[in-house]
Amino acid sequence: MSLFLEDITLTYPDGEGRLTALDGVSLDVPAGTLTAVVGPSGSGKSSLLAVAATLVTPDRGRVVVAGTETGSLSAAERAALRRRRMGIVFQQPNLLPSLTALEQVELMARLDGRGRADGARKRARELLDTVGLGGHTHRRPHQLSGGQRQRVGIARALMNEPAALLVDEPTSALDHERGAAVLDLLGRLTREWKTATVLVTHDRARLTVADRVVELVDGRVGISSASGV
Ligand code: ADP
Numbered sequence: 001m002s003l004f005l006e007d008i009t010l011t012y013p014d015g016e017g018r019l020t021a022l023d024g025v026s027l028d029v030p031a032g033t034l035t036a037v038v039g040p041s042g043s044g045k046s047s048l049l050a051v052a053a054t055l056v057t058p059d060r061g062r063v064v065v066a067g068t069e070t071g072s073l074s075a076a077e078r079a080a081l082r083r084r085r086m087g088i089v090f091q092q093p094n095l096l097p098s099l100t101a102l103e104q105v106e107l108m109a110r111l112d113g114r115g116r117a118d119g120a121r122k123r124a125r126e127l128l129d130t131v132g133l134g135g136h137t138h139r140r141p142h143q144l145s146g147g148q149r150q151r152v153g154i155a156r157a158l159m160n161e162p163a164a165l166l167v168d169e170p171t172s173a174l175d176h177e178r179g180a181a182v183l184d185l186l187g188r189l190t191r192e193w194k195t196a197t198v199l200v201t202h203d204r205a206r207l208t209v210a211d212r213v214v215e216l217v218d219g220r221v222g223i224s225s226a227s228g229v
C-alpha cells in the first residue's frame with residue numbers, strides 16, 4: 001500500500017497575493033520504502049508532509065493514500081483515513097503529560113473505537129518493545145529523555161498499522177547519536193511494517209536509511225537520487 005502525490009501545488013495567502021509553498025511536486029512512495037525529503041528551511045518540507053497527511057488541501061494535484069483518492073473525501077472521512085491508515089510523527093511528539101508510555105500508545109486504538117478486548121494493550125507493549133522501550137512502559141513523559149519521548153511518538157504512530165508513515169524532523173531535538181538511532185529505527189520499521197514512509201530531515205549524514213532522497217528548493221523538487229546503495 002503506497003503513498004502517491006501527483007503534481008501538488010500549494011499556495012498560502014501572503015498580503016495581497018499568494019505565496020507558492022509547493023510547485024508541481026510529485027512523490028511516489030512504495031510500501032516498505034523510505035523517502036527522505038531534505039532542503040533548506042522554508043523550502044516546503046513541512047507543507048509537503050501536511051498535504052500528504054491530508055491536513056492541508058492543495059490548490060492542485062492528487063494525494064492517494066493506500067489506494068484511496070483523498071481529493072473527494074469529507075473532513076470527517078479524511079480524519080478517519082488518518083486514524084486508520086496513517087502514522088504521523090511531528091517534530092515534538094506532544095505526549096500527554098499524565099499518561100504513561102503504554103497508555104499514550106494504547107490511546108490510539110481507543111480513539112479508533114477499539115480497546116483492551118481487541119488486544120490493544122498487548123500490541124502497545126509489543127510496539128514499545130520494538131522501539132526499545134520495553135522497560136519503560138510505566139513512565140510518564142517527564143521521566144523519559146528526549147530520544148525516548150520521540151520513540152514513544154513513533155510507537156504511537158504505528159499503533160493502528162498505518163500504510164503511510166509521515167515523519168517531520170524527528171531528530172531536531174536530539175543529539176547526533178540519539179538522532180542516528182531514531183533514523184535507523186525508522187528504516188527498520190519501514191521494512192518490517194511495510195509502510196510507505198516519508199521522512200523530513202536535516203540530518204544529511206544519515207541518509208543511508210533512505211531508499212530515495214528528494215531535495216526541495218523553493219517548493220520544487222531539485223535533485224532526486226538514490227542513496228545508500
Ligand atoms: P520547511 O518545512 O521546509 O521549513 P514550510 O513548508 O514550513 O517549509 O514552509 C514553506 C513556505 O511556506 C515558507 O515560505 C513558509 O513561510 C510558508 N508557510 C508555511 N506555512 C504557512 C502558513 N500556514 N501560512 C502562510 N505561509 C506559510
Ligand code: MG
Binds near residue numbers: 045046047
Ligand atoms: Mg518544517
